[in-house]
Amino acid sequence: MSHTLFISDLHLSEDTPLIRKRFLEFLAGPCRDADALYILGDLFETWVGDDDIPAPFNRKVVEALNELTSSGTAMFLMHGNRDFLIGENFAKACGATLLPDPTEILLYGVRTVLTHGDQLCTDDAEYQTYRKQVRSAAWQRQVLALPLETRYKMALDATTMSLKAKQSKTVEIMDVAPQAVTDLLRKYEYPRLIHGHTHRPARHVYRLDDHSCERWVLQDWTTTRSGTLRCDSEGCRFVPL
Ligand code: MN
Numbered sequence: 001m002s003h004t005l006f007i008s009d010l011h012l013s014e015d016t017p018l019i020r021k022r023f024l025e026f027l028a029g030p031c032r033d034a035d036a037l038y039i040l041g042d043l044f045e046t047w048v049g050d051d052d053i054p055a056p057f058n059r060k061v062v063e064a065l066n067e068l069t070s071s072g073t074a075m076f077l078m079h080g081n082r083d084f085l086i087g088e089n090f091a092k093a094c095g096a097t098l099l100p101d102p103t104e105i106l107l108y109g110v111r112t113v114l115t116h117g118d119q120l121c122t123d124d125a126e127y128q129t130y131r132k133q134v135r136s137a138a139w140q141r142q143v144l145a146l147p148l149e150t151r152y153k154m155a156l157d158a159t160t161m162s163l164k165a166k167q168s169k170t171v172e173i174m175d176v177a178p179q180a181v182t183d184l185l186r187k188y189e190y191p192r193l194i195h196g197h198t199h200r201p202a203r204h205v206y207r208l209d210d211h212s213c214e215r216w217v218l219q220d221w222t223t224t225r226s227g228t229l230r231c232d233s234e235g236c237r238f239v240p241l
Contacts, residue, residue: 001232001233001234002035002108002232002233003033003034003035003230003231003232004034004035004036004037004038004107004108004230004231004232005030005031005034005036005037005038005228005229005230005231006037006038006040006114006194006216006218006228006229006230006231007026007037007038007039007040007218007221007227007228007229008039008040008041008042008043008078008080008116008117008195008196008197008218008220009041009042009080009196009197009199009218009219009220009221010023010039010042010043010044010220010221010226011042011044011045011082011220011221012043012044012045012057012061013044013045013046014057015045016223018223019221019222019223019226020057020060020061022221022226022241023061023064023221023226024060024061024064026226026228026241027064027065027067027068028064028067028068030228030239030241031068031073032068032071032073034073035073035074036073036074036075036076037068037073037074037075037076038075038076038077038078038099038114038194039075039076039077039078040078040080040114040115040116040117040194040195040196040218041078041079041080041081041082041083041101041116041117041118041196041197042080042081042082042083042116042196042197042220043061043077043080043083043086044058044082044083044086045082045083045159046082046083046155046156046158046159047082047083047084047085047086047090048085048148048151048152048154048155049085049087049143049144049148049151050085050086050087050088050089050090050093051148052148053089053090053093062090062093062094065094065095065096066093066094066095068095069094069095069096070095074097075094075095075096075097076096076097076098076099077091077094077096077097077098077099078098078099078100078101078103078114078115078116079098079101079116080116080118080196080197081116081118081127081131081197084134084135085140085143085144086098099114101114101115101116101119102114102115102119102184102188103115104188104191107192107231108231108232108233109233110191110192111188111189111191111192112191112192112193112194112231113184113188113191113192113193113194114194114195115184115193115194115195116195116196116197117176117195117196117197117198117217118131118197119131119180120176120177120180120181120184120195120197121173121174121175121176121177121180121197121198122177122179122180123172123173123177124169124173124174126165127165174198175198175200176195176198181193181206181215182206182208185206185208185213185215186208186209190208190209190211190212190213191213192213192214192215192216192236193213193214193215193216194215194216194218194229194236195215195216195217195218196217196218196220198217199219199220200217201217201218201219201220201227201238202216202217203215203216203217203236203238204216204217214236216229216236219238225240226240226241227239227240227241228241
């Protein structure tokens with residue numbers, strides 16, 4: 001049956017070669033039968049710029065993604081809060097299309113809104129301020145002009161800072177804000193919603209203004225578990241890998 005796969009939050013890094021191994025198997029296996037693969041952010045734990053594509057770890061991922069798209073599976077990519085510096089060169093090298101966040105698609109007849117999910121965590125004011133800064137074109141231009149080595153160090157600092165910040169934040173603050181979800185569902189006139197980011201895989205059902213909406217939260221990949229959301233004309237379901 002004609003179907004599409006969604007994943008997010010793999011956080012690929014040289015520290016976890018096992019996750020990359022499983023991802024490469026996924027690309028060479030289950031993805032080949034799919035109409036399309038959507039990666040909704042945080043494919044990489046850090047991405048310092050497309051001039052880092054030649055690094056051996058990255059190159060292998062790009063090659064595998066390119067093999068997938070060459071085989072006929074379409075691939076769409078959205079930025080996450082870790083890999084927001086992925087650019088058009090990366091997308092081109094993979095044969096992928098970069099999507100704005102959020103994006104609305106028609107998925108086997110069902111209007112579906114895709115987002116990474118960090119924009120929905122509106123209770124985390126500190127993070128939203130940071131997000132605004134690092135997503136600005138001026139900041140990105142400035143940073144991308146720095147030497148690669150400097151950017152590696154900045155990425156490392158950002159990871160340390162984000163880990164520290166997480167320790168002092170409550171579980172509720174780091175989850176999506178119910179009001180932000182409701183606002184998005186109303187704005188897009190009650191679509192199905194698919195996002196990642198929170199690492200809390202689930203299917204939520206809302207009854208809103210006499211409409212019924214589904215919110216699917218994708219699972220993150222770890223060294224012990226990985227999975228995908230499979231959607232077809234009959235609906236969506238989680239498939240462990
Ligand atoms: Mn994320």
